[in-house]
Amino acid sequence: MNAQGLVLDESISTLPSDIIENIIWRLPTEEIIRASILSKEWRYSWSKVPKAAFYEDFFDDESINENQLPVIEQEFENPPSEMKNMSKRCKFFDAIRQFLLQHQGPLIDFTLSTRLSGTTIDWVEIDQILLHLSRKNTVKKLRLSSPCDMPLSIFSFHQLTDLCLSNCGIYDAPTFNGFGSLKTLCLEHVNIHKPALMHILSNNPLLKSFTMLTGDYCSIQIIDEDEYGTIDELFQFLNVIEHLTLTVWEIECLCRGVVPRKLATALVHLKSLRLEGMSFLINNWLLIFILMIRSSPNLEKLTLEMKDLPWMNFDNSLYSVTMRDCSDIWLEHLIELEIENSDDTRHLLEFARLILAKSPILKKLRLKVVTLKLVNDLLSSPPASRMVEIVGFHGGKDHVIFRSHKSVSGS
Incomplete structure (x- = not known):
């Protein structure tokens, strides 16, 4: 409509x-x-x-007539493209200001997305917008995407339940006592100083869902050698998390040294775990993954987004040694396992067979590519579950390849 x-x-x-x-x-x-x-x-x-969403990429300023153009732009018959872009950017922020000034009643849901800019206009404008919104003290869901250092005014919201930041930077540890009501925190491609991240996580005790995705680089900034610590330092603040999404090398960035066998504080509330950028061929990443599932006794859904690294040389013997280290793992609450984008059939098969053998109530195994040969190989060892579907997904749809309604082992 x-x-x-x-x-x-x-x-x-x-x-x-x-x-x-x-x-x-x-x-x-x-x-x-x-x-x-x-x-x-x-x-x-x-x-x-009660909600507003402003996306600069979709901003239409055609309704602004020629007399409303900035004076400097009116002086040119064909203004340079850089000047046009700057003019459109000013109109975009002016439209937001007008909206906020005329808005009545509570504004609960607010989204702002800006493009890449080589000026400081983003920081100044966003700071003013955030200050205005924080004074209303009604915003519960806030989404910001802007390629600039995030103003500290972002930490002045006390009613937030959901916060999503992307494509920005946070380098100063905020001096605040937490958002109070925050339950969902999402950081996508956010460059953040480690003390700032630790401070944010440690001051939001109600956090139930945490997402930190980066792409092909580590976004956690370690400024001083003394800042390197242990994996336990991160997860001690996530012990009440129910839904967790991380890029695997972000975890590795936080520490140096040996990956522990088990977290000091178990993730007993964790129900859904998604690890992106995973590879079965990098021993340290595999150790981190095993640490995560060993420390999550109530896990119900596990998703691995695989990253193929054909340009690297691997010692395949390391993989087998690590897999044998899973003998004590028992995923008694796992219902669904999903593995995305893996072309490494050999190690995928070995891993999936392991999970099938250790998940007594598993109902669905979703793989990107499934063949009958792969299914037969998977079932060469009896799965622990009485009811399990093996599903191939592509084109946005699931295709059931195998369905069992009784225990293959007869138990």
Whole structure:
């Protein structure tokens, strides 16, 4: 639905206010403002919507006429592209300011996404926007994506339950006592100083879901050699986490030395674990993975996003030694295992067979590519579960390759 698809007639003006609000609240933010011209009854309905999302990539400034252009731009018949981009950026932030100034009532859900910029305008504008929102003290869900150092005003929100930051930097340890109500924290491609990360995690005791994804590099900044510590330092603040998503080398970045056999503080509340950038061929990463599942006794879903590293030379003997180290693992609550993007069939098969043998209530094994030969190889050793599906997924759909309704071992 969009504002242009709404027909302007007398029936619009006679709609009950609750229906008008219901229609308005389902529109994207830019369409909400456009809808305000349909009738006088609609004119200020947008100002009460509890959520707003501003994406610079999709910002349309065509409604601004020539007389509203900045003076410096009006002086050029064909302004340079850099000047046009800067002008559009200024209009984008001006539109946000106007929205916030005219908005009435609580604003619960707010999203802001800006593009790459070589100026400091992002930092100044975002700081002002965050200060305005924090004074309202109503925002519970906040999503920010901007290639700049995040202003410390981000830590002035006390009602947040969900915070997602991406493509930014956090280098100063905030002097705050936590968000108080934060349950979900997502950091995607965020360069962050280790003390700042530790401070944030240690001051949010209600955190239930934590995501930290980076891509092909480690985003945790270690400034001083003394900052290197142990894996236990990270997970001591995540002992109440229920859903955890990490890039495996982020864990490795936090410490130097031997990977412990088990975490000092078990992740007894963890139900869902997703590890990205995983490889069965790097011994230290495999040790970290085994540490995670050994320390998560109540795990229900395990997802591995594999990273193939064909340019590296590996000692395959290390893998077998590490797999034998799993003899004490028993995943009594695991229901689903998903392995994405693995072309390493040999080690995938060995690992999947191990999980099948150690998961008595496993219901689904999802693999990107499944052949009948692979299924037969997997079942060469009896699975522990009485009911298990082996599923291949591609094209966004699951394709059941094998389904068992009784224990192969007869137990």
